[in-house]
Amino acid sequence: MITIDGQTFSFEPGETILDVASRNGIFIPTLCYLKGATPTGACRICLVEVDGARNLVASCATPAGIDMVVSTDSPRVVKARRLNLELLLSSGYHNCLVQDMEPDAWTDLQLKGLDRDEHKDICPAYGECRLQAFAVKYGVKTGRFEPKETPYVFENVNPFIARDFSRCILCGRCVQACNEIQVNNAISQGYRGSRSKIVASGDRALKDSDCVFCGECIQACPVGALVPADVVFKGHLRTDEKKVRTTCGYCGVGCQLNLHIYEDKVVRVTGVEQSGPNYGSLCVKGRFGYDFMTHPDRLKTPRIKRNGEFSEATWDEALDFVTDRLRRIKETSGPDSIMILSSARITNEENYLAQKFSRAVIGTNNIDHCARL
Ligand code: FES
Secondary structure, three states: OEEEOOEEEOOOOOOEHHHHHHHOOOOOOOOOOOOOOOOOOOOOOOEEEEOOOOOOEEOOOOEOOOOOEEEOOOHHHHHHHHHHHHHHHHEOOOOOOOOOOOOOOHHHHHHHOOOHHHOOOOOOOOOOOHHHHHHHHOOOOOOOOOOEOOOOOOEOOOOOEEEOHHHOOOOOHHHHHHHHHOOOOOEEEEOOHHHOEEEEOOOEOHHHOOOOOOOHHHHHOOOOOEEEHHHOOOOOOHHHOEEEEEEOOOOOOOOEEEEEEEOOEEEEEEEOOOOOOOOOOOOHHHHHOOHHHHOOOOOOOOEEEEOOEEEEOOHHHHHHHHHHHHHHHHHHHOHHHOOEEEOOOOOHHHHHHHHHHHHHHHOOOOEEEHHHO
């Protein structure tokens, strides 16, 4: 048994203090911890006090122990967390209505998100940034430490992922998401000390690396260092977005995703972390392939080619046309002159119907699937 904040809990071998606390509804803040990946203990926000231990320990990386007595919110713990947050805010450009406000006033302003017009380059993660949220929670003020500027320039040279090194807190979550969750091994920690940086393929731009642009790193980033390239700043805050859960339409896996909508337009997509089959992960198409929805070239009605030219038709006209052609081919050349090629882009149920249609309606076993090509 382990005692956390005065309550006693049982635990399984291998569970960390954070695992036991979270399972039992005890909140411990985390920044670098990524579920499903090896804990690194990099950010030190999850520090807790263990009776008999000389130093505070990172709860995400410390195994629960028999008869351990843990405090998650003692004055010593809170003081250490506040200092860590203060240091993180002073390294890099965290302009989420913090740096340029009177130290005594900014917490209110954070909460209200006022004066947007004054902050054209406000962090695109505003309202969803965990560093910001914890800074507000612990009432951390800035100004005690000299702000440090990053030597690395903003990278926005691919259509998918923008990298703002000035907001990176080097927590390493993106590296773990890439290497341990998606197993793409495209990024890693690079350089040392004040020049530390998340690098891709020996410090190349993402577009020149092994990155497949699944965007798992964006989803893992707890701050605004990695964001979809086209939402770097669209004049709205994440708190203005409406979230609609749906199923990805690109293939039959059925990944669960959230469409983030602003002014009736999808502005970004995230994976639903609490639900299978994807548990937050998405591929490049699911995460970034959404602009077709409102694209002016999108076909919204069927088209039939007549005299070499496509013309718009109703669904009834299009289906009658196809039915008639299939019937005529079957009558003149036999059912085996027809083949149905099905698709991984449709659901399993629709694929089942396709083979039923092929065998029972057309009368041929000529049915195949694009995944075998
Ligand atoms: Fe535990 Fe970062 S969450 S050290």
